[in-house]
Amino acid sequence: MELVSQNRCFGGTQSVYRHRSEICDGEMTLGLFLPPQAANGPVPLLWYLSGLTCTHENAMIKAGLQRHAAEHGLAVVFPDTSPRGEGVADDQAYDLGQGAGFYVNATQRPWARHFRMYDYIVTELPTLLMEEQPLNGQHGITGHSMGGHGALTIAFRNPELFRSVSAFAPIVNPTRSDWGRKQFSAYLGDDEAHWVDYDACLLLAERGWAGDILIDQGATDQFLDLLRPEAMANLMAERRQAGVMRMQAGYDHSYYFVASFGEDHVRWHAERLKAA
Numbered sequence: 001m002e003l004v005s006q007n008r009c010f011g012g013t014q015s016v017y018r019h020r021s022e023i024c025d026g027e028m029t030l031g032l033f034l035p036p037q038a039a040n041g042p043v044p045l046l047w048y049l050s051g052l053t054c055t056h057e058n059a060m061i062k063a064g065l066q067r068h069a070a071e072h073g074l075a076v077v078f079p080d081t082s083p084r085g086e087g088v089a090d091d092q093a094y095d096l097g098q099g100a101g102f103y104v105n106a107t108q109r110p111w112a113r114h115f116r117m118y119d120y121i122v123t124e125l126p127t128l129l130m131e132e133q134p135l136n137g138q139h140g141i142t143g144h145s146m147g148g149h150g151a152l153t154i155a156f157r158n159p160e161l162f163r164s165v166s167a168f169a170p171i172v173n174p175t176r177s178d179w180g181r182k183q184f185s186a187y188l189g190d191d192e193a194h195w196v197d198y199d200a201c202l203l204l205a206e207r208g209w210a211g212d213i214l215i216d217q218g219a220t221d222q223f224l225d226l227l228r229p230e231a232m233a234n235l236m237a238e239r240r241q242a243g244v245m246r247m248q249a250g251y252d253h254s255y256y257f258v259a260s261f262g263e264d265h266v267r268w269h270a271e272r273l274k275a276a
């Protein structure tokens with residue numbers, strides 16, 4: 001990975017790297033926070049997947065996770081939300097194409113060549129980070145909105161890699177939402193059988209999750225009808241799934257909401273990754 005920038009941050013370092021991705025067939029950018037503890041030996045890694053319109057930078061500069069990660073000795077990676085560049089397919093809408101990869105492996109033209117964010121997060125980037133950074137192989141995953149959808153679906157499908165999971169205002173049931181149906185149709189085609197692997201509610205119903213789950217959701221989020229938190233709440237109750245789902249009074253969908261509950265999420269992951 002090529003270092004783009006590095007800043008001292010809460011006794012650790014906040015870096016930005018660029019690297020060639022074989023999976024996405026192009027250049028990808030990411031943020032990586034290393035806590036002060038990483039100077040003394042490998043540390044666990046928390047993955048933060050961002051939402052629609054975000055780059056690697058939004059959460060890195062707005063969520064305030066570094067202070068809590070430094071306290072608990074966790075590294076945090078902030079990947080981009082899609083491949084980018086002039087030769088990469090895009091759409092004029094904010095919720096399709098660049099900045100809106102939905103953490104799937106696209107199978108349809110013109111997306112299939114570059115839009116392979118599921119494999120990028122699950123296979124290529126973990127390998128690269130483990131090779132080059134002081135990480136101990138314990139991974140937790142969280143994310144916001146589209147990134148919350150990514151965190152839940154990726155954890156549920158890869159419990160051997162991701163030991164802890166949480167989400168902020170996730171899209172929990174994209175096969176029943178306009179934040180999902182439009183994108184899955186474009187990226188995966190119209191056969192809905194191919195969408196099942198990317199829907200957190202459908203995956204949890206089919207596979208369960210052996211650990212517990214933390215979800216925070218603003219009760220006055222402007223996108224509640226698209227996020228469908230009630231589908232996950234009902235399912236968790238039906239399945240008797242261990243976890244905590246909190247409807248936070250007065251909070252919207254913004255990074256003010258994420259920053260307000262970031263400390264709880266970092267602690268959640270630290271407790272579970274250190275116990276692993």
Ligand SMILES: N[C@@H](CCC(=O)N[C@@H](CSC=O)C(=O)NCC(=O)O)C(=O)O
Nearest residue numbers: 051052053054058094144145146147255
């Ligand atoms: N442009 C749209 C919505 C954009 C938006 O709210 N993006 C959120 C994530 S939404 C789900 O994935 C976000 O994180 N934005 C970046 C930020 O820094 O706030 C609109 O305006 O309606």
